[in-house]
Amino acid sequence: MIPAREDLVLAVGAAFGPESIIYTIKRSGLPLDLTACQVEMLGYGLQGGQALFSWKSQEDKLTLGGAMGTVTPAVTGAETAAIWSTPGLITRSLTPYRGMPTYLAGTWVMDISGPDGLFLRPLQGNLLLIPTFN
Numbered sequence: 520m521i522p523a524r525e526d527l528v529l530a531v532g533a534a535f536g537p538e539s540i541i542y543t544i545k546r547s548g549l550p551l552d553l554t555a556c557q558v559e560m561l562g563y564g565l566q567g568g569q570a571l572f573s574w575k576s577q578e579d580k581l582t583l584g585g586a587m588g589t590v591t592p593a594v595t596g597a598e599t600a601a602i603w604s605t606p607g608l609i610t611r612s613l614t615p616y617r618g619m620p621t622y623l624a625g626t627w628v629m630d631i632s633g634p635d636g637l638f639l640r641p642l643q644g645n646l647l648l649i650p651t652f653n
Contacts, residue, residue: 520546522643527562527627528616531603531650535594537582542590544631544641550588551641556633558583558590562602562646564625566609571602571625571646590629603648616649624648 529535544551558581562571574580574594582591602608602624610622629642 520639520641522628522640524644525642526644526647528647528649529599529602531648532596532600533651534596535592535599537591537593540592542629542642544588544590550586552586553583553588553590553631554585556583556631556637559630560592560627561630562625562627564605564608565611565623566607569605569607571605572598603650610648613647616647619649622648
């Protein structure tokens with residue numbers, strides 16, 4: 520499976536969850552049964568692959584929809600704010616996203632592992648941050 524490219528756009532300080540997005544993972548056009556699987560979303564910084572976040576299904580940051588193949592994030596605003604506060608974070612200013620200042624902070628991936636040795640990386644892309652400071 521070749522990973523689909525999808526940018527992850529996070530509003531810094533805002534929750535990232537079911538109100539934002541629900542991913543449906545498919546293989547050969549059908550939902551992948553995620554029963555007994557573990558899923559992890561990982562974020563890496565621009566500078567040497569610095570770890571920015573690791574959200575895991577086994578830590579209740581991602582809810583899996585079993586046979587429906589869905590992955591639903593449940594990340595708090597404090598956790599998205601922590602990315603912006605990462606020591607040494609390097610960003611590059613981009614063209615505004617929906618009229619808001621936007622920064623490229625790195626890349627992200629979604630990894631799936633199953634009990635039978637299954638390993639897939641269905642999604643990957645750029646990690647974009649939109650500061651929401653008032």
